[in-house]
Amino acid sequence: MMSGRFGGRRGRARRSVRRGRPQSAVGRGRLSRPSGRKVADVARNLEISEQSIYLWRRQDRIDRGLEPGLTNGEKAELAAAKARIAELETELAATRRAIELVREVVPPKGGSRPSR
Incomplete structure (x- = not known):
């Protein structure tokens, strides 16, 4: 059932948007290196977008000097x-x-x- 100003479902809490770098609880290295888990699963568990994880991983590679870009x-x-x-x-x-x-x-x- 669609309702509300933005077409969301009734009674469903809106998630806050998380931005920036992964926090210490997440672990910078764990997101930047393959762990065998799917990005979609990790993103769902952390309640963030998959794109955030990909961006964090890319930035970590830049910081380690493996890719060109600004650290x-x-x-x-x-x-x-x-x-x-x-x-x-x-x-x-x-x-x-x-x-x-x-x-x-x-x-x-x-x-x-x-x-x-």
């Missing part, structure tokens, strides 16, 4: 650099605006010419 450390460094750049751009915009306001308020000196 988790490099990703964190890149994110920090982007955040710093955004912060500096905001600061620069504020400084430029302050300079504009000062130029409007403070008239140039008597006989001085504008700089080139």
Whole structure:
């Protein structure tokens, strides 16, 4: 029986979306290396999507240098650099605006010419 706003079944609890890296209870190495269990079974047991497991496994191979790509450390460094750049751009915009306001308020000196 379909009902509800999103067409879900009545009385069925919605699962929360889990994101990020596998937690210590899951074990990073256990998901990244073949264990004989099907990915679908592991995903169902952990209540996550199969795609998450495949992504974690791929990222682990990248971190171990077995595949090309950005390691988790490099990703964190890149994110920090982007955040710093955004912060500096905001600061620069504020400084430029302050300079504009000062130029409007403070008239140039008597006989001085504008700089080139």
